[in-house]
Amino acid sequence: MLDNLASANTKAKMSARDVRVFYGPKEAIKGVSIDIDMDNVVAFIGPSGCGKSTFLRTLNRMNDTIPIARVEGDITLDGENIYSSSMDVVQLRARVGMVFQKPNPFPKSIYDNVAYGPRIHGLAPNKAELDQIVENSLVRAGLWNEVKDRLQDSGTALSGGQQQRLCIARAIAVDPEVILMDEPCSALDPIATAKIEELIHELRGRYAIVIVTHNMQQAARVSQKTAFFHLGTMVEYGDTSDIFTNPREERTRDYITGRYG
Amino acid sequence: MNHSLNEHTLKAFDGDLITLRGLIAEIGGRAEKAVEGAMAALANNDHDLARQVVEGDKRIDALEEQIDRMVIQTIALRAPMADDLRELVAALKISGVVERIGDYAKNIAKRVLLIDADQQIDAARLLPAMADATRQLVDDAFTAFAKRDADLAVAVCAQDKTVDDFYNSIFRALIAHMIEYPEHVGAGTHLLFIAKNLERIGDHATNVAEMVYFAVMGQSMNERERGDDALAPGSD
Numbered sequence: 414m415l416d417n418l419a420s421a422n423t424k425a426k427m428s429a430r431d432v433r434v435f436y437g438p439k440e441a442i443k444g445v446s447i448d449i450d451m452d453n454v455v456a457f458i459g460p461s462g463c464g465k466s467t468f469l470r471t472l473n474r475m476n477d478t479i480p481i482a483r484v485e486g487d488i489t490l491d492g493e494n495i496y497s498s499s500m501d502v503v504q505l506r507a508r509v510g511m512v513f514q515k516p517n518p519f520p521k522s523i524y525d526n527v528a529y530g531p532r533i534h535g536l537a538p539n540k541a542e543l544d545q546i547v548e549n550s551l552v553r554a555g556l557w558n559e560v561k562d563r564l565q566d567s568g569t570a571l572s573g574g575q576q577q578r579l580c581i582a583r584a585i586a587v588d589p590e591v592i593l594m595d596e597p598c599s600a601l602d603p604i605a606t607a608k609i610e611e612l613i614h615e616l617r618g619r620y621a622i623v624i625v626t627h628n629m630q631q632a633a634r635v636s637q638k639t640a641f642f643h644l645g646t647m648v649e650y651g652d653t654s655d656i657f658t659n660p661r662e663e664r665t666r667d668y669i670t671g672r673y674g
Numbered sequence: 675m676n677h678s679l680n681e682h683t684l685k686a687f688d689g690d691l692i693t694l695r696g697l698i699a700e701i702g703g704r705a706e707k708a709v710e711g712a713m714a715a716l717a718n719n720d721h722d723l724a725r726q727v728v729e730g731d732k733r734i735d736a737l738e739e740q741i742d743r744m745v746i747q748t749i750a751l752r753a754p755m756a757d758d759l760r761e762l763v764a765a766l767k768i769s770g771v772v773e774r775i776g777d778y779a780k781n782i783a784k785r786v787l788l789i790d791a792d793q794q795i796d797a798a799r800l801l802p803a804m805a806d807a808t809r810q811l812v813d814d815a816f817t818a819f820a821k822r823d824a825d826l827a828v829a830v831c832a833q834d835k836t837v838d839d840f841y842n843s844i845f846r847a848l849i850a851h852m853i854e855y856p857e858h859v860g861a862g863t864h865l866l867f868i869a870k871n872l873e874r875i876g877d878h879a880t881n882v883a884e885m886v887y888f889a890v891m892g893q894s895m896n897e898r899e900r901g902d903d904a905l906a907p908g909s910d
Contacts, residue, residue, distance in 0.1 A: 630753055657755050659892030669755040671687065672680045 424450050426621040427472060427509075427591060432486035434467050434476060441467050443645040444486070449591070454613060454622045456632035456653065459642035460673060465625050468642065469593050472623065473509035474502055490591070507534055510584035514596040516576030518568030518583070523560050526568040526579055527551060530587035546586055554582035555612050574605020581612065585620075592616065594624040598631065610635050629669055633657050641665045679757060690748050691758070694765055695820065697744065701737040702816035702882075704730065705772045706809055708779035709875060713805035715786045716868065727783035734776035741769035757889070764889035768819065771881045775812065778871040778878075785864040795858055797844070797851035798865040801872075804840035808872045808879070811837060815882040824890040830883035831895065837876035844869045 425448035434442035442464045449455050449472075457465035467476070474495060476482040488495050495505055507530065518526050527547045530536075537543035547564070551557040556578040560571070568579050577597055584592055594613075598606040613622060613635045626632050632639055633653060640650040641664070649656065649665045660666045667673050682688050708727050715724035745766045748754065754762055811833055818826040845866065852862040887895045 629755065633755075658759060660756055666756050667680065670679075670758045671682045671684055671755075673683065 424452075426451050426491065428487075428489045429468075429471070430487040432468065432471060432484065432488060434464070434471060435483040435485075436479070437481045441645055442471070445642075445647045447640060447647060447650060449621050449623055451621045452618060453637035454617050454624065454635055455638045455640065456636035457623065457625045457640050457642060458627075458629060458632050458668075459648075460668065461627075463642040464645040465640075465642040466595055468647075469595055469623060469625050472591070472593055473506050473511055475506075475511065477502065504534075507587040508589055509591040509593060510587065510589035512577070512580050512584055512592065512594045512597045514599050516573055516580050516600065518571070518576050518579050520567065520569055522565045523551075523568050523571070523579060524564040527582050527586045530583060534587055536587065550582040550586040551579075553585055553616070554578045555608060555615070556582055572605070574601045574608060577601060577605065577609060578612065581609075581616075585616075589620060591621040591623070594622065596625055596627060599627065606631070629657070641668060643668070684752075687748075687752050687754075687758075690744070690752065691761070694741065694744055694748065694762075697737060697741050698765055698768060699816065699820055701734060701741065701769060701772045702812070702819070704734050704737070705775040705779065706812045706816070708734065708776055709782075709805065709809050709812060709872075712779045712782035712786065713802065713809075715783055716789075717802060719786070719789075721787055724783040724786040728780050731776045731780040734773060738769045738773040741765060745769075757892075760889045760892060764819075764885040767885050768882050771878045771885075775875050775878045778875050782868050782871050785868055789861050789864050795848070795851060795862060795865060797847035797862075798869075800840055800844050800847070801865065801869060804837060804844065804869065804872050807833075807836050807840060808876050811876050811879040812882075815879040815886065818883055818886045819889075822886070822890045824887050827883040827887040827890070828895065831880045834876050834880045837873055841869050841873040 427449040428447075430446050431444045432442055432446070433440060433444055445464075445468055447455075457469060459465045470476050471484050471488060472495075474484075476484060484496060490505070490508065494500070495509075519529060521529070524547055527550050528537075528543055531543060531546050537546055548557060548561075551560060556575060559575060560566075560579075568576065571579060577600075581592075581597075598609050601609065610631065613624065616622060624632070624635060636653045638650065639653040639656040641648045641656065641660075641662070643664055649660060649662045651661070656665065657669060660669065708730055711723055711727040711730070714720065715727060745762050748762055749759075752758075811830055814826055814830045814833070817823070818830060848862050848866050848869070852859050855862075884895050
């Protein structure tokens with residue numbers, strides 16, 4: 414598998430090599446290697462507890478917030494080790510943004526939710542530029558037309574689907590290179606879900622996107638590459654069209670055809 | 675990869691697939707019987723049997739519709755993936771192919787009703803053997819489906835050459851005969867079409883086998899395994 418990765422390495426935005434994550438003595442991720450590029454949305458699938466979210470969270474060091482978590486192996490962003498002591502974690506999380514399962518807007522206005530990141534990172538020297546960043550982010554997140562006349566309303570007053578798109582706008586506002594999504598639609602209705610999925614299509618190419626999902630149809634719809642995780646290992650990683658029509662591994666097949674345990 | 679499959683967590687899905695496999699077995703069995711019946715009607719000049727074959731084709735057509743509906747419904751309701759998806763797509767295509775096999779058998783039966791029984795044409799003496807080989811091909815193709823047997827599917831495709839060889843031989847013999855006995859051109863032409871129908875049934879049996887191979891292996895049978903599709907005289 415490492416041989417396959419080496420050839421694709423040249424255009425990888427992020428690369429993980431033999432990544433292991435321990436929660437205390439328990440090894441939750443047992444040596445995962447993967448390349449993530451700008452052109453392909455990558456979906457992580459697998460049963461609960463398989464490690465897909467844990468692994469996702471290593472990609473922007475979210476596991477740092479868990480005291481007993483320990484990460485081994487190499488993860489690079491543009492070739493730079495994100496776990497090196499010289500890496501600024503706040504800066505890293507701006508470059509590798511994250512969207513969570515439950516929409517979590519700040520209890521602030523729609524405008525301030527999006528403006529928050531650019532303000533703390535000093536991305537906008539004046540009000541006019543900040544306005545522009547907020548507008549662009551909301552447009553890209555497909556929310557602008559719905560909120561442009563009420564930017565001062567509270568973000569928490571929006572519907573669930575709108576809140577999630579607001580969170581995506583907030584992630585986009587700091588001009589990230591990678592967006593990690595951890596089950597971004599599991600709390601949304603089918604129409605809001607479709608809007609997020611359409612958004613993922615539109616964002617593809619501009620950002621490297623990794624999505625964790627329990628919904629295999631969603632993985633099939635939004636991703637070009639799929640990785641199947643099981644018991645802390647990455648069992649299979651390949652083109653989504655192959656994984657869902659003709660998986661190489663029996664464990665993958667049993668999972669995606671609904672024969673798992 | 676292991677080709678045997680465990681049960682689905684959702685048992686009703688297994689129920690759907692079992693029902694569908696049953697319908698495929700039934701339509702395949704009926705098509706095989708139709709070929710057998712049509713050829714027996716020809717051998718014995720049995721017009722009652724020929725009419726039964728013609729009538730029985732309606733049931734095959736109805737089964738095809740039932741299978742198509744069930745496949746579409748299962749895809750819509752169960753969102754099948756991988757092996758399940760391939761099996762359903764194969765079932766859909768197979769039902770269409772079998773319906774064609776039924777049509778060819780019906781066409782043979784209709785010709786039995788038109789052939790002048792007094793005209794014994796020795797040149798067609800290989801037809802019963804060709805019919806046996808063809809029927810066996812159809813039988814093997816459906817056995818391969820029922821058992822998810824890719825090796826048998828490959829064998830079916832290889833065996834199709836036997837049917838093609840029969841056809842070439844009968845074709846030449848009948849043409850020579852009709853040149854010598856122009857008064858036999860009517861019956862001879864019917865027999866020629868019957869041979870052609872059997873040859874087409876053989877081709878459709880290989881289509882079924884190719885679908886089985888795809889469903890089991892996840893890829894198309896390669897050229898070598900399919901065997902050369904030798905161009906028979908008068909074949910399209």
